Amino acid sequence: MRKLININTSWKFSKQNEENAKNKTFNDENWENVNVPHTWNAIDGANGFDFYKGACWYRKEFSIDTLEQGNKVFIEFQGSNSVTDVYVNGQHMGQHRGGYSTFRFDISDVVEIGAKNTLSVKVDNTVVEDVYPQIADFTFFGGIYRDVNLVIANTVHFDLMDYGSQGVYIIQDKVNEEKASLTIKSKLVNDREEETKVRVWADILDAEGQPAAYAAKEVVLAAGEKVDVEMPVVINNPTLWNGRKNAYMYEANVSLQSFNDTVDELSIPFGVRYFKVDPEKGFFLNGEHLRLNGVSRHQDRKDMGWAITKKEHDEDMELIKDVGATSIRLAHYQHDQYFYDLCDKEGMVIWAEIPFISVMSKTELEGINAKQQMIELIRQNFNHPSIMFWGVQNEIQIGGDTPALRKLVKELNELTKKEDPTRLTTMANVMFVPDDDEYNYTTDTVGYNKYYGWYQGKAEDFAPWLDGFHKKNPNVSLCISEYGAEGIIQYHTNDPKVKDYTEEYHTLYHEKVWNIFAERPFLWATYVWNMFDFGANIRDEGGVKGRNNKGLITYDRKIKKDAFYMYKANWSDEKFVHITSKRFVDRADRTISVKAYSNCEELTLYVNGKEYETKTGSKAFTFENVELQDGINEIKVAAKQDGVELQDTAFFNKVAEPNKSYEAPEEGKGGVVANWFQMPELGDVEVEEIEITDDVYSTRSTFGELVENDETNAILEKYLGNFSEHPMFGMAQAMTIDMIASMADDLFDEKLMYSLNKELTKIKKA
Numbered sequence: 211m212r213k214l215i216n217i218n219t220s221w222k223f224s225k226q227n228e229e230n231a232k233n234k235t236f237n238d239e240n241w242e243n244v245n246v247p248h249t250w251n252a253i254d255g256a257n258g259f260d261f262y263k264g265a266c267w268y269r270k271e272f273s274i275d276t277l278e279q280g281n282k283v284f285i286e287f288q289g290s291n292s293v294t295d296v297y298v299n300g301q302h303m304g305q306h307r308g309g310y311s312t313f314r315f316d317i318s319d320v321v322e323i324g325a326k327n328t329l330s331v332k333v334d335n336t337v338v339e340d341v342y343p344q345i346a347d348f349t350f351f352g353g354i355y356r357d358v359n360l361v362i363a364n365t366v367h368f369d370l371m372d373y374g375s376q377g378v379y380i381i382q383d384k385v386n387e388e389k390a391s392l393t394i395k396s397k398l399v400n401d402r403e404e405e406t407k408v409r410v411w412a413d414i415l416d417a418e419g420q421p422a423a424y425a426a427k428e429v430v431l432a433a434g435e436k437v438d439v440e441m442p443v444v445i446n447n448p449t450l451w452n453g454r455k456n457a458y459m460y461e462a463n464v465s466l467q468s469f470n471d472t473v474d475e476l477s478i479p480f481g482v483r484y485f486k487v488d489p490e491k492g493f494f495l496n497g498e499h500l501r502l503n504g505v506s507r508h509q510d511r512k513d514m515g516w517a518i519t520k521k522e523h524d525e526d527m528e529l530i531k532d533v534g535a536t537s538i539r540l541a542h543y544q545h546d547q548y549f550y551d552l553c554d555k556e557g558m559v560i561w562a563e564i565p566f567i568s569v570m571s572k573t574e575l576e577g578i579n580a581k582q583q584m585i586e587l588i589r590q591n592f593n594h595p596s597i598m599f600w601g602v603q604n605e606i607q608i609g610g611d612t613p614a615l616r617k618l619v620k621e622l623n624e625l626t627k628k629e630d631p632t633r634l635t636t637m638a639n640v641m642f643v644p645d646d647d648e649y650n651y652t653t654d655t656v657g658y659n660k661y662y663g664w665y666q667g668k669a670e671d672f673a674p675w676l677d678g679f680h681k682k683n684p685n686v687s688l689c690i691s692e693y694g695a696e697g698i699i700q701y702h703t704n705d706p707k708v709k710d711y712t713e714e715y716h717t718l719y720h721e722k723v724w725n726i727f728a729e730r731p732f733l734w735a736t737y738v739w740n741m742f743d744f745g746a747n748i749r750d751e752g753g754v755k756g757r758n759n760k761g762l763i764t765y766d767r768k769i770k771k772d773a774f775y776m777y778k779a780n781w782s783d784e785k786f787v788h789i790t791s792k793r794f795v796d797r798a799d800r801t802i803s804v805k806a807y808s809n810c811e812e813l814t815l816y817v818n819g820k821e822y823e824t825k826t827g828s829k830a831f832t833f834e835n836v837e838l839q840d841g842i843n844e845i846k847v848a849a850k851q852d853g854v855e856l857q858d859t860a861f862f863n864k865v866a867e868p869n870k871s872y873e874a875p876e877e878g879k880g881g882v883v884a885n886w887f888q889m890p891e892l893g894d895v896e897v898e899e900i901e902i903t904d905d906v907y908s909t910r911s912t913f914g915e916l917v918e919n920d921e922t923n924a925i926l927e928k929y930l931g932n933f934s935e936h937p938m939f940g941m942a943q944a945m946t947i948d949m950i951a952s953m954a955d956d957l958f959d960e961k962l963m964y965s966l967n968k969e970l971t972k973i974k975k976a
Contacts, residue, residue, distance in 0.1 A: 212474050213362040217272055217329075218246045221354075225250050227265035227332070232297040234328040238269045247289075247517035249353035251335075255515050256349060256745030256765065258755040265334040268354055274362070276324040282363045282401060283321045284370050286314045288547065289356030290333050291516070292341055297330040307341045307579055309350070310544040310565065311586035312374035314361065340574040342583060343565040344609075346542060347758065348508060349745035351515040356546055364473040366406055366466060369397035369436065373582075375589035378464050380480045382632055387496075390448040390482040396439045396464060400431035406468065407431075410439050413463045416449070422460060450496045451481025451595045454536055457557030459595075481554060481595030487634060487655050487687040493734045495559070502559055502735035503781045504537035505530060505762070506692065508744035509545055512766040515745065520548055525767060527552045530741060533762065533774055534781025539691065539737040542567050542604050544587045553596035561636060561691075561737070562591060563601025569609035569944060570618065577618040581625055588629045598633055600626045604691075605640035605659055607649070610912065610944035616648070623653050638691035641666065642952045645679045650686050655734060657691025662723075663708060664695040669722040680732050687734050690727065694739035694760035695719040697771050698752045702794035702872040704802070711752035711759075711874040717772040717790060721830060724780060738762060738777070753875045772807070779807040779829040785851045787813065792860040796869040797838060802862070804833040810849035810856065818844050838864040895961040900971060907970040909951065909963055914943035916970075925969045929962065 222241040230236050246268075254261040274283060285296060291309030295302065299322065303315035321327050335352030337344060361370060368377030381393040394412050407430050414423040425441040449458040458481060465475040485495045493502050507526065510516050523546060530538060537559040540549070544564070553560050564583040571577075584602070591597055602622040606615060619637070626635050635653040641660050643649055650656050658679075663669030672693075679688060695708070697716025706715035720738070727736045743761035750756075757765065762774040775788035787808045806813055807830055815822040815833045825831050836845070841864060848857040902908045907915070907922050916922040917934045926933060933939055942950065947966065951958035 211364070211472060212367065212476075213278075213360075215360040215362065217270060217358050217360055220270065221246060221248070222269040223248065223250075224267045225262065226267075227334075228267055231267040231269060232295075232300060232302070232330045232332070234300045234330075236269070236330070241269070244268075246354045246358055247356055247519065249291075249351045249355045249515040249517040251349065251351040251353070252513055252515040252517060255351045255747060256510070256512065256756045258750070259747050261349060261747050261756075263336050263350070263352065265332055265336070266352065268331040268333065270329045271326050272329060272360065273326055274321055274323050274360070278362050279323050280365070281318075282316065282365055282367065282370075283318045284314045284361040284363065285317050285329065286312065286359040286361050286374075287354065287356070288312045288358070289516070290331070290354045291335050291350060291352055293334045293336075293338065294354075295332040297332075299327055300330075308583050308586070309335070311583060312547070312590055313586075314370055314374060316371065339571050341579050342571075343542070343567045344569045344571060346565065346567045347746050347748065348542070349510070349515070349747045349756070351510060351517075351745070353515075353517060355516040355518075364466075365401040366408060366431065366468065367399055367401075367474040368464070368466070368476060369399045371399075372397050373586045373589045376476055376478065376593065378462075378476055378478060379589075379592050380462055380478065382482060382484075385448070385450070385482045385484045387450065388447065390445040392443050392445070392482070394425060394441045394443055394462065394464060396441075398429065398431060398437050398439055398466070400433065400435050403433050405430060405432050408473070409467045410441065411465050411467055412441060412443060414443060414445060415461045415463065417458055417460070419461075422448075445482065448482050451483040451554075452557070453495055453500055453559060454531075454557035457481065457555055457596075459554060478593050479551070479554060480593050483595055485598055487734045489683075489685050489687045490732050492731050493559075500536060500559070502537035502689075503535050503777070504539055504559075504561075504735050504737040505533065505535045505741035506539040506541045506737045506739050507545075507741050508541060509549075510745050511742075512764075522767075523549045523552060526742070527556060529763060529767065529770075530558070531556060532782070532784075533741075533777050534783075535741075535777075536781075537561070537735055537737070538741075539563075539601075541740075544583070544590070547590070550591055550594045550596065554594050558596050559598055560594070560596045561599040561601055561735075562587060562597050563604065563638075564622075565604075566602065566606055566622065567604040568606065570606060570612075570615050575614040575618070577621065580618065580622060584622055584625055585629060588626065592630060599636045599655065600630065600633055602626060602635060602637050602653060604638040607640045607643055608942075608945060619649065620652055636689075636691075642949055645682050650683060655687040655689065657689040657735075657737070659692035659739070660690060661693060661695075663719050668708070669719050670726075672723055672726045676726070676730055676733070680730075689733055689735040689737070691735075691737050692739040693723055693736070696752055696759045697761075697773065698754060698759050698874065699764065699769060699771060699793055700871065701752070701874045702791060704799060707879055709876055710879045711876060712872075713772055713793065714791060716760075717776060720773040721776050724776065728780070742767065751876075775807040776830070779809045782809065785810055785849075785856055787847050787849050787856045787858045789845060789847050789858045789860040794872065795861065795863050796865045796872070797862045798865055798868045799838075800864070801835050801837050804836050804845055804847070804860075806831045806833075806847045806858070808847075808849060808856075810851050813847050813849050816844075816846040816848065838862060840864050892961050892965060895965060897960050897964045900964065900967045902967060902971055905975055907973045907975060908967050909947035909970065911970070912944055912946050913939070913950075916947075917943065919973070921973050922970060925966065928969075929966055 222238040223244040306313040379395040384391045425443040539561040636655045638657045662671040701712040743765040746758040772790040814824040845860045
C-alpha cells in the first residue's frame, strides 16, 4: 500500500552555492538549521529592489524502514523556486525547472533501505532565459517553500511520474440534474519484471459516505508496461457542486487489486457540475446565473514570503469568504494543492493560471517551459471542481508584439483544450491591447487588466470602454481580470484624488468602479487587484518600497481597509455597519462628512451621544455637515436588523492644523501614476507635425532599442531620466514609447511626444 511520509523538519541550509554539498560525506554541521516550508527571501523579498537571488543548498538525512524492501520510493516536492536539482546519496536524481508545481523523482535505485540516506537539494531563484516567469510585478521568492514528502508505493501503482499528478482523472463527460456521466481514467505502471494481472476498482461515495456508484476493470500489464485504463461510471440524480450555495463533494476511492491484496489506493474528493459563459448574460453554474464577484490572490505574506502553512491558507480563505466573494483568480502561477482543496470545500469558482507573464523569452521561442507548466497545472488540478477557467497568459504583450509570441499563445490554448476539453480557457490582456485584436478571439473567454483611475484616465472611463468593447465584440465573453489602486492606511484626506495613496481614494475608486461593473451583466467576472498587499521588489511607491499596496487587506492580514467593507456591503448577506476613515483621526475641519458602508437599509448617526440623523439607502451612506467639537468626538452609526442592533464607533480628534503624517511623499497628486518615469518640466512648446520614416528613431522605437544607441539614450535621459537603471526597465524595454503613452497619455502628452520625436528622428538607424 502507498505511504506518504512528510520530511519537513530538521533540514540544514546554506545561503550560498556549495557544489560539493551534493556529496553524501559533505560536512554540513555549521549550516543553519531550518524546517520547510522555507524561503531565504522572507524579509528582503518585500523591502526593496535588491533581494537575494542565486543558488542555495538544503541537506537532510532520512531512512526507509526495512519493511519497505522491494517497494518503489519517490521524493516529492510540492513547490520549490525555481530551478531545483535533487541528489540522493551523491547521485543526481534530476532537475525540475519551474517554481510552482509538484514534482517527483524516482529514487528507488539509489536509496539504501534500513540505512541513513542523504538528500541534497540545490535551489536557484536566478531568472534564466528558458524558465517562466522571466519578469513580473511580484517577488520571486527562493527556496523549498512547500511540503516535501517521501512516497512509498508498490511496484504496481498509479503513475507517480505523470507530471506530478495523482495518476487518476475523473472526467465529467456530461452532467445535469438527472445524471452525471463520468469517465475514470487511470494511468497504471507495472515496474515488475513479470506480467501482472490487476483489477482497477472505483467506489464512488456521497458526502455522507454512502455508495453512489462503482466501476471495475480487469487489466493485464506486461513487464515494465504503462497503460491508461478508462472506466465509465454514472451517478444518478447527483447532488451538484453549486458554488457557495452548496459545495457538495463526492469521493472516489480508486484502488488496484491483485488477487486478495490492494496494492495501491487513492481517495479523490470531487464534485460534479456544469457551467457556461454567455457573452451577453455572463456566467452560469448548473443552469443558473452566478455573478462572479472575484478577488485575486498572491500567496505570500509579510515576514514569511511564500513559505506559508495551512494556517495561513485557512486564514486567507476565511477573509475571502468574509468579503463575500464568489470567485478567486489565483495569480500568477500554480498555488498550493491545499488551497485548491479549500476552494472546492468553500464553493469558490476558480481561475487558475501559469506564470507566462509580461515578457516572453528572447531565445527560447517554442515555449517548452510554459507548455510544461501548463500540463503540470492541468494534470495536478484536474479533479478540482472549483477550477473552471485555465489561464494561458497574463499581460504577455508587455514584452512586445511578435509572431512568435502570438503563435505560442495560440499553441498554449490548443494544448490546454487538448489536455482538458471540459473547462474554459481564458487570458488577461494588458490594458493597451486593441479591442479588435485577435487575442480577444483566441481563448474561450478573455479578460483585460484595466487601471482607469490609476495608471490612465479616470475611474469613470470604465463605462464607455466596456460599452464600446461589448458593442464591437458582441460574441466575446469579457471580464475585468484586474483593476485597482494603491491604498496605504497611513495616508488620509478630505479631498481624495488619484496618486495621493490615501485610504480615502482607494475606497472611492473601488466604489465608483464597482457601481459601473454592477450595471453591466455581460461581464462574466470581475477580479479586484488584489485581495491582499503583496511583495513586489521592483516597486517604490507612496513611500513604501518592495510592495504592491493595492490589497483590500494589509500584507500581514491584520487590517481590512475601508474598501473591503464596500465590497462586503455589496457582496455579503452577513449584516454589518462600518464607518470609513476611522484611521483619519486628527481632523482640522470644523465640519466633516461621515461615510458608512452597510448592507442594512437604515442607519442612524450619533454624534457625541446625541442622535444626529437617520438615513435610508443602500450600501453607502453619507452624513453631511457633521460638526466636531474641540478635542475627541465620538461618532457612532447604528442599525436595527431582525431585532438586533448593529453598530460601529469612530473617534475623531478636532485639531487646529492638519496632521502632516497623513500626506504621502508624492508630487503631482491628481495626475496618473508615473511610477516608471521622472517626468520633465517642458514649459511652452509649440507642437508641429513631424514626418516619421522607418529609417529613423522615434517614439515608435522600443526602450531597448533607444537605450542601446548612445545618442538616443542621451535623449531618453534628457526627457525621462536614467530609466535604464530603474527596476521597471526590464518589463518596459520591449515596449515602444507610443505603447507606454497609450497607457499614460496624461503624462506623455503631445508636448512631450513632439519633443521626443523632434530629436529622435534626427538620428538614423544603423
